[in-house]
Amino acid sequence: MIRSMFKLLPLLLGLVFIAGPSYAGDRVKLPELAPAKGDKCVEPTDVMRRDHMEFILHQRDETVYGGIRTSKHSFAECINCHVTPRADGSYPRVSEKDHFCASCHSYASVKVDCFSCHADRPEKAIKRGAHGHSHASFKNFDVDTAQHRLAYKDDGSGITAQAEGSAQ
Amino acid sequence: MSFLTVTYALTFYFAAIVFVFGLAYRIRTYAKSPAPLKIPTTPAPTTRTGVVVRMLKELTVFESLFKSNKWIWLFGILFHAALLLAFIRHLRYILPDWSLLVFMQPFGKYASFAMVIGLGGLLVRRIVVDRVRYISAPSDYLMLVLIIAIAASGMLMTFVEHTDIVALKAFLLGLIFVDWNPLPTDLILLVHLALVALLMIIFPFSKLLHAPGVFFSPTRNQVDNPREHRHIAAWAAKLETSGK
Numbered sequence: 001m002i003r004s005m006f007k008l009l010p011l012l013l014g015l016v017f018i019a020g021p022s023y024a025g026d027r028v029k030l031p032e033l034a035p036a037k038g039d040k041c042v043e044p045t046d047v048m049r050r051d052h053m054e055f056i057l058h059q060r061d062e063t064v065y066g067g068i069r070t071s072k073h074s075f076a077e078c079i080n081c082h083v084t085p086r087a088d089g090s091y092p093r094v095s096e097k098d099h100f101c102a103s104c105h106s107y108a109s110v111k112v113d114c115f116s117c118h119a120d121r122p123e124k125a126i127k128r129g130a131h132g133h134s135h136a137s138f139k140n141f142d143v144d145t146a147q148h149r150l151a152y153k154d155d156g157s158g159i160t161a162q163a164e165g166s167a168q
Numbered sequence: 169m170s171f172l173t174v175t176y177a178l179t180f181y182f183a184a185i186v187f188v189f190g191l192a193y194r195i196r197t198y199a200k201s202p203a204p205l206k207i208p209t210t211p212a213p214t215t216r217t218g219v220v221v222r223m224l225k226e227l228t229v230f231e232s233l234f235k236s237n238k239w240i241w242l243f244g245i246l247f248h249a250a251l252l253l254a255f256i257r258h259l260r261y262i263l264p265d266w267s268l269l270v271f272m273q274p275f276g277k278y279a280s281f282a283m284v285i286g287l288g289g290l291l292v293r294r295i296v297v298d299r300v301r302y303i304s305a306p307s308d309y310l311m312l313v314l315i316i317a318i319a320a321s322g323m324l325m326t327f328v329e330h331t332d333i334v335a336l337k338a339f340l341l342g343l344i345f346v347d348w349n350p351l352p353t354d355l356i357l358l359v360h361l362a363l364v365a366l367l368m369i370i371f372p373f374s375k376l377l378h379a380p381g382v383f384f385s386p387t388r389n390q391v392d393n394p395r396e397h398r399h400i401a402a403w404a405a406k407l408e409t410s411g412k
Contacts, residue, residue, distance in 0.1 A: 026347065027345040027346070027347035028338055028341040028342050028345050028347045028349060029341075030338055030349075031334060049332065049334070049335075050330075050331075050332045097265075104334050106265040107265065107334060107337065108260060108261075108333045108334050108337055109260035109263075109265055109266070109269050109270045109273060110270075110273070110333070111270055111273065
């Protein structure tokens with residue numbers, strides 16, 4: 001029994017070698033990423049594909065704990081550039097598979113926590129004031145977040161906060 | 169296609185062939201082994217349904233192990249339950265996006281700690297309990313150390329130095345659909361996958377065969393009805409009808 005199985009082995013491996021190249025490239029579905037607005041990312045593409053979460057988390061710590069907000073690895077900038085409108089002008093939400101983040105995250109079953117607070121569409125795509133005084137509306141939370149994004153500035157005496165959106 | 173990708177792809181095809189055919193061969197042997205005697209461990213169920221219930225209890229909560237040794241049971245069930253959760257977590261590398269699978273992810277993540285604690289307990293038992301150490305063969309240690317190493321390398325990737333899981337999924341799907349994609353070259357991932365391939369190859373020759381073997385255990389799978397029905401093996405029945 002075992003011996004007959006080993007006789008089959010070269011045959012099976014041979015099949016793999018013959019079949020492998022001839023089917024190459026069309027049988028495994030890879031995530032399809034929506035095009036970005038800019039021509040290149042803040043880091044090389046292969047680095048971003050692997051380590052984007054590290055940059056985002058590091059930026060969060062710098063901003064929230066250290067009070068240093070820079071724009072290079074700013075999450076809002078990621079969204080501004082990467083989430084682009086569809087042909088009909090609407091913007092994909094993170095719950096939809098054509099959203100830039102969701103394309104890979106759904107592919108690998110990795111939950112994205114970012115958007116329970118942050119907006120999943122560019123700032124300009126969010127209709128300001130369209131929901132009126134929607135502060136109490138939890139569904140439109142990202143609208144509020146965008147309007148009242150806080151800028152933390154260290155003036156030496158501690159951290160002070162001012163609302164950007166309310167100045168408009 | 170890089171040398172590394174080809175090597176790992178071929179290794180996994182080989183491992184899968186050994187695993188599937190080896191396991192099939194073993195199961196066939198178990199199924200064909202004669203069980204000439206009626207030997208259910210009593211108290212045993214007297215109906216077929218009762219046997220099904222008994223086997224289910226054996227499979228899910230390791231009933232007979234619980235009755236015989238509480239420590240082995242504790243570490244054993246800790247390991248096996250964690251193994252199930254880790255297995256479910258790993259399904260994301262071959263299955264499409266599915267909300268239940270996403271929900272189950274963190275369970276598999278933290279089950280890794282339970283897995284290492286369970287295996288560690290079983291390993292300490294082999295080393296510390298002198299009468300168990302006396303009967304321990306090298307393969308007993310090997311299995312524990314091998315699975316601990318697989319769990320540890322997996323945990324390193326989850327908690328310390330991650331790999332590119334999108335590329336990894338593309339590689340694994342590529343193996344299944346014979347449309348190869350490059351394997352990420354992280355050392356921890358390579359170690360993890362090599363150990364898993366080793367486990368698959370060694371499985372049909374090892375004590376890990378208790379997984380299919382438990383179904384063929386005559387002391388568990390027999391109905392306790394020797395007075396109602398005469399128990400006669402097929403080969404013995406043949407002798408009777410031929411009159412010899």
